[in-house]
Amino acid sequence: MVPGFTCTQWVHNFRMSAETFKYLCDLVRPAMESQDTNYRLCVPLQKRVGVALWKLATNAEYRSIGHLFDVSRTTVWRCVKDFCDAASHLLVPAHINFPNQERLQHLAAYFQNRWGVPQCVGALDGTHIPILAPQDFHCDYFNRKGWHSIILQGVVDGKGLFWNAYAGMPGSMHDARVLRLSTLWELADRGCLFPACTRDIGGVNVGYYILGDSAYPLQKWLLKPFPDTGHLTAEQQVYNRKTSRARVVVENAFGRLKGRWRCLLKRNDSDISLVKSMVVVCCALHHLCESHGDYSDQWDTPAAAADQPAEALAPGADEDGRTSERL
Structure with a gap:
């Protein structure tokens, strides 16, 4: 057929x-x-x-x-x-890789033209991938939402295409801890993440940076919102508003990723080592399909739903509720 x-x-x-x-x-x-x-x-x-x-x-x-x-x-x-x-x-090395100098310039230009944030080259966030409870250390994979998962940490460009993906950390781990264990942090710690290319913005020399939410540590290469204490200045409120609008691109990317590849949205019955491989491969396939314009609006997943397991399966059960042997 x-x-x-x-x-x-x-x-x-x-x-x-x-x-x-x-x-x-x-x-x-x-x-x-x-x-x-x-x-x-x-x-x-x-x-x-x-x-x-x-x-x-x-x-x-x-x-x-x-x-x-x-x-x-x-x-x-x-x-x-x-x-x-x-x-x-x-496939993965061809579609998910750290941008070179020329691409960084294009990424920064797109973020500035689209959201008015200069020198930004990516948005960072994490999302939970539902899994069946592993046989070993299953408590480590039980997340704060009340189900077992592994974490996908992704960095996307202004069009929602992944240029970095790190998957496999247990669901109970904090986003900041996942970041510190990733290649992204290792490169930044060695000073090899971004080339020295700065712009004078308000009297401050600003290099390339990534936007993250309040869960991440503030770094020269990673900016986060000002904590809302109720006493923010007008400038700080404008900064929070603009960066928040720009960070939506990574949340939308996760929604489209899980909407297209439902193995990341529903509770996956595969062995955890295979699930980790599936996650990164799906990120590369997402890049490939988005580049070719292959998408249907019927797959759109709300941001809240993208971080919930679509199926609440009992450990060891398949989608029809039958007990299955883990492969």
């Missing part, structure tokens, strides 16, 4: 157009293509990628996807794992 899909059906079912799907298959072909043997015919590459995308897009249980694609439950899991491994090596 799939080759006969219309353009709308391609985007609805695989979250991307047929052209983008073909591009993705060609990209991962070196790592995923397999050969027939004397004992078994291999699953075609396009089918393996389709199976993986179906899991990422719907978070359906492995058994249901196997029935749809006429393959075994184990084959579905293997397709998802092989695709995530291939995409981690071939």
Whole structure:
């Protein structure tokens, strides 16, 4: 049935157009293509990628996807794992990387033209990815909202495209602690995050910086709102208002990311190591699909809903409420 899909059906079912799907298959072909043997015919590459995308897009249980694609439950899991491994090596580095000098200039210009905040090159925030309770240290993954999760920390540009993604920290961990454990903090600590390129703003030499919310520590490269004590000056209120408007871009990016790839919105029944890989791969796929204009408004997820698990599954249960074996 799939080759006969219309353009709308391609985007609805695989979250991307047929052209983008073909591009993705060609990209991962070196790592995923397999050969027939004397004992078994291999699953075609396009089918393996389709199976993986179906899991990422719907978070359906492995058994249901196997029935749809006429393959075994184990084959579905293997397709998802092989695709995530291939995409981690071939897709993620191409789409999620630290911007160079030229791109930083474009990012800063876009933020200033769009929101009136000069020298800003990104917005930082974290979001929770629902998971089943891990067998080890499950209490560490129980977040303040009352469910198990891992944290995705992301930095996006003015268009909501990720240029840094760090995933896998337990849900009980504070956002500031996640930041200090990330590569972003390590580079900043070594003075290698941004090049020395400053502008005189109000008599102060300001370099490139990222905007974060009040949970993050104030740094030269990371600005946050003034604490609202009820005695803010007019200038401080204007600063808070403008930076708050600019930071909305990362919240919207998380909403679109989870709206497209429902494995990040619903409680994921995969092993936690595979979930971590899924999260970063979905960020790269988000970048790819946004760049190609593949999106449907039907996937839009409110900011509040994007940080809640869509399904409240019992530990070890699948979407139909049946007990499932963790893969």
